Every structure is written in C-alpha cells, then in structure tokens.
Amino acid sequence: MSVKINENYLLLESSYLFAEISRRVEKFQTENPDAQVIKMGIGDVTKPLPKAVIKAFNEAVTEMGNSETFMGYGPEQGYSFLIDTIIENDYKSRGIELDIDEVFISDAAKCDTANIQEIFGLDNVIAVTDPVYPVYVDSNVMAGRTGSIQDSGRYEGVVYMPSTAENNFIPELPKSPVDLIYLCFPNNPTGTALKKEDLAKWVEYARENDAIILFDAAYEAYITEDDIPRSIYEIEGAKDVAIEFRSFSKNAGFTGTRCAFVVVPKQVKAVDSEGNKHDLNSLWNRRTTTKFNGVSYPVQKAAEAVYTDEAKKEIQENIDYYLENAKIIKNSMEELGLDVYGGVNSPYIWVKTPENMDSWSFFDLLLEEANVVGTPGVGFGPSGEGYLRLTAFNTLENTKEAMERISKLSL
C-alpha cells in the first residue's frame, strides 16, 4: 500500500523551455557580470497599465475597505458588469451575438487553455500546430492523452501540423482524423496571422469532421491588416465548433495583473459513449464552479476599464509602440540577409537562423556575441528547429541597441 503519482508527469520533458533559457542567461551573466543583456525572449509587456485602468483598479480596492461597498465571493464565472462590457465591445461590435453565460472570466488564458481539455474524454485525438505554445501539449500529456515523447521530439498519439516557411506558416488540414484542434492566430511563436478565407477552411473542416477548434486569440490586438478576423466567430458556423480564448495580458498589459476570458457558445456539443450530445458550456460551467473561485473583484473592475475610450486610446498607443519595435527588428534582421516572418500582425518576429544553424546555437551566438536573449524555435516543437523568436515588448531604446549589436555580427 503506497500512494501512487500521476505517472503521466513522467512523460513530460524534464526541462521547461523558459527555465532552460533562464539557466543559460544566468550562467552567462555570472561569467560576464559587466554585460548588459537585453531580453527579447519571454513575451512579457513592459508598458504600464493605462491610467483609466489604474483609476478603476484603485477605486475598486478602496471599495474593499469599506463595509458598505465591500465585495465578498463573486460569481465563479465572473461579474456581469465585465462580461457585458466584453460582449458589447469585442463581439457585438463585430456582429457576433453572445449570451452572458457564454463568457467565463478567468485569471489567465494559460490556465484556460491548459484546463479546457479536462471536460473532454481521454480518448480524443488532439492536433496542434508545430511549433506550438507548449502549454497545449503539456496539459494533455499530464492528463494522459498522449504516449511518450519520440526521438522526433513529438509525443506519441498527438497529431502535429507543421508550420514552416514552406507552407507560409499556415498548416495543412489534418490528414488523419482528429477531435480537438488547438489553433493560435495571430500565432505564438511564428507571428503569422490567418486571413478570413484561411481560417474559414478550418471551421469548415471542423464542421465536416465533427471536430472542435480551441482558438487562442490572445494576440488579436496586434492585427493591423485587413481581412484578418479578430475572433473566430467572425467565420460563419464557428459558433457550433469553436471555443475562443482571450486575455488582457498582451493588449492592456495585464501579465502581472491577471485577467482573461473564454467563450464557450452553447451550441458547441460533444458526445458521451452512447452518442448522446452534451453542451460543452454546461460542462465548462460545472468545472468552473467546482474548481475555480472567480477573479479578484478589483481586477475585474480594472479589466472593465480597459474598454473605456481613454484606456482604448492609451492601449492603441502602446500597441503601436510595440509594433514599431517589431518593424525595427524585422527590418534589421532582413538587412542582415536573414529570412524573417511575423512582426506585422503580431509582437513576435520569427527568424530563420543563418546557414541552417540550429536554434540553440543561434540562441547562444546572440547571447554571447550580442548579449541579446531570444527564444529558440525548437523549444516550441521540432518544426521550430532552425528558427528563433524575438519579441517586440522591450523598450524602443533597448530594441534599437539590440539590433545595432546584432548588425555588427558577421552572420
């Protein structure tokens, strides 16, 4: 008699990407204490919260100090003042109708995209793009929906859909049957956005093949080009087959404040083993009420203020600032003769390494020779090998300085 661990955890690769990056950067810093390292690795924002957000946030905190206005437990699904505001601004304005109980407020799109698999059976086949945000895969490994990792760097039982320069980073539709398809557009890490007609193909595929799309739209605020949907529900028929994830992290700077939401339309259904259909909305609601306790009230008030005209203006200025950095990075790398992708509808720039160098070698080269930290593409999946991700979230000064240093290298 002895307690057993969840052995699926043993299938996980031992080192998480960003932990390995930290380790190498720390080692370099220790050996080179005078080096001014510029971090363009982790996708974390640097601009402060908008003034209108700070004002609402502070006011809500003050409410918590007063008996008459104090707020205790809120609804696990989030307050209607925030949900209504989200529906009005992000959806109704784009012709998408949602009911209040189709939107669930949470503390992170990371948590939502990691937790969503819990409402599905273990016998579903998942499909991910390659490269991919590691959380989609790891959460399924931990749940037992995969086999072990192969020499190819792929987990057994998972369908990987390569996104490389060869297909313009738009993966082909799966050739073998899949159930749950994780899509993130604008994409992390490649920075690619999907045009409406391209995303429509996925919705059509899901409808025809009884699959469900788990659509991560965390980077929608960076879309600058026309004809790129900000929500998957802009595609006709998507409400039958798609769950959408959003976050306040990358638009409003909430990476340290924590607020996100997930949309689960009531018409998205899945079946039990007898073929009876069930609403995923009800299952997600049950999960939410049982395993979650709602987002901090002041944080929800802060998130509501993201939609004020004043905050919207400030947010757009911040995004323009980051996109200007992206342009600088893109241009600098292109001037070096490198193939560069993303950076137009995305804060991410996806760089092909010079002379088929592998991702970690290029990472080490930039760290050691230019003291610039990127993210090795291979960390996002085997098809990311030979690429490096740079982010536009640093300051303009640091971005320029980093590019100047890199331009002096002979690549």
Next chain:
Amino acid sequence: MSVKINENYLLLESSYLFAEISRRVEKFQTENPDAQVIKMGIGDVTKPLPKAVIKAFNEAVTEMGNSETFMGYGPEQGYSFLIDTIIENDYKSRGIELDIDEVFISDAAKCDTANIQEIFGLDNVIAVTDPVYPVYVDSNVMAGRTGSIQDSGRYEGVVYMPSTAENNFIPELPKSPVDLIYLCFPNNPTGTALKKEDLAKWVEYARENDAIILFDAAYEAYITEDDIPRSIYEIEGAKDVAIEFRSFSKNAGFTGTRCAFVVVPKQVKAVDSEGNKHDLNSLWNRRTTTKFNGVSYPVQKAAEAVYTDEAKKEIQENIDYYLENAKIIKNSMEELGLDVYGGVNSPYIWVKTPENMDSWSFFDLLLEEANVVGTPGVGFGPSGEGYLRLTAFNTLENTKEAMERISKLSL
C-alpha cells in the same frame, strides 16, 4: 468520428448545494417580497479588508501604472516577499521550518484542494470525512477516481468517515486501506477542532500506512482554545506525509480579493508503478508552472500586508466579532433545547434538527417561518442529514435579529 466528453462529469449530482439554496431562497423572496431574509448560509465574510491591506493594495496598483515600477509576469509559484512573510509568521513562529520553494501562492484554497488530486494516479483510494466540503469529492469524481453515486448518497470507491454527534465529530481511522485522506480542521461544516493528540493519531496512521493527508487549515484563525494545532506540521513527522492548504479568505476577508497558499514539503513522496519514489513538491511545481500563471501582483502585496501589526490587530478584532456572533447563535439554539456543535474554534455552528427533522425540512422551516437561511447538513454528505449549518459571518445586528425570530418558533 466525434468529440467525446469527459464522461465522469455525468457521474456528478446535477445540482450543486448552494445553487439549490439560491433557487429556494429566490422562490421564497418572489412569493414574499416584503420578507427581510437574513442569510447565514454561505461562508462569506462581511467585514472589509484591513486598512493596512487596503493601503498596500492601492500602492501596488499605483506601481502598476508607472513604467519604473510596473510588474509583468511574476513567478507562477508566487513572489518571495510573500512566501518569506508567510513562512516567518505562520510557521517559523510555531517552530516549523519551511524552505521558500515549499510554499506555493495561489488564488484559492478551493482551487488548490480541487487541483491537488491531479498529481496523483487515478488508482489511489481517497478518504473523506462525512459531512465534507463538496469540492474534495467532486474534483475526484470529475477526474475519474470514483464510481457512480449510490442510494446512500455516497460515491462508489470513496471511503467515507462519518463525523456525527456519536463520535464527537472526530471520525475514526479508516478500517480499509486508503491513500489520500482529506481532513479539514477546524472543520467545515461541523465547526469541530482537533486537539493535538487527536490530529497526531492521523499523522501516525498516515506514516504507518503510507497514506498522505491533504490538510485544509482554511479556518485556523478561528482557533481560540489551547492545545489545538494551527498547522498540521506542529505534529512531529507530519512533514513526511502531509500537504497543507491555507487561505486569506476567512481571516483577512479575501473572499472577493482571492489569495491562498499550499505547503508541499519536499520530503512528501509517492511512488510510480515500479515503486520508485518521487517528490510531490516537484510534481506540484510542474503542475503550477504548466497550468497556472501566478496571482495578481497587487493582490500578493495586499496579502503580504495581512502580516503587519496594524492589520493583525484589525483581523483579530474582526475574528472576535464573528466569534461573538457564533456564541450568540450557539447560546440561542441551545436555549431552544437543540443540540449545537462548533462555534468555539470556528465560524460555523452545526445544529441538530429538532425531532429528527431532515435537513431540508428544517432549512425550509427556518426560511419560511423565520426568514433565515442556513445550509442543509445533508448537502455536505449523508452523515450531515439531520443537521443544519449556520455561519457567524453576518452582522451582529442581523445575527441577533435572526436568533430572536428563531426563538419565537415552537421547535
């Protein structure tokens, strides 16, 4: 080909306890619009956050509006400023040594107690007291660690340990082998606290039987009597066999602010199928970094301020206030000739219904005749049948008014 749901969700009882209470209260209110209903059901606090907490909370929000002090992603496990403060105040002061990486900051003890089962294999046998906080059981049902619910109101495959007046609400040690034992003391819902020697028996049992105790100490701030441990680690040897859950909800009024923590000592181990031992601390860390994104920075600063002398004083005053309410409830119900438990080291009063009335009948009687809302004991498990839980979190005025109304009933 069609997406399959997690069928374990179908095993769950359809109506969550508090949803059913809300339904009955709303129906009563609609039919009796003039009735002044006093809610003593859900365990939610009413006193505002302490002034020192509000101050720190507001200051941290202001930091988020300034480029120089803005905070992006923090460590998923929580900031060291908060963890250090917790260890110093809650543990070191009681002779318990903990390393900084043995404490994980989270947004809710509800989430932690629901999520902890994920790091364990599905073949572990869980044991819960009966009555019990429903989240412990439901999270295991959803994960697939149980069979279906029986006519007895118990899930197949779960070991229930009755806590009733007959055993002074101290359950007997399990007679059949169990792996994971959920204990909550001071107990929700019975209000019972365990003396050191009684808790020591559980630690001894776990050590001798290779079991692990999941110890929910969310109500430790209400302990008033001597010789009642505030942490399970006050028991020698507990660090080898126990994980402890704490929260800022019930002491500092964080039910709407959201902050909690879990302690996973590095020496707590479990085995894989080949008998190799693994640190649960490492597994929980892996779960935390993959499926969680940390607690809001301003909320963590607010939680840190809970430990200032000024806040501690205010918190103690609030707890004394709630405990005075508890005493009033206890005395009033006893004067009515009812058997009453809890309310001394706990904000919960556990009342035996008069004349063996069932829980829901007594609930309806109090709602209809006194317009007072309690929580039916049977909602916490079959051994809660014939009991009702009242909470001390309302105002003194409402508590007195409620007791006055009830005292006029002929029970």
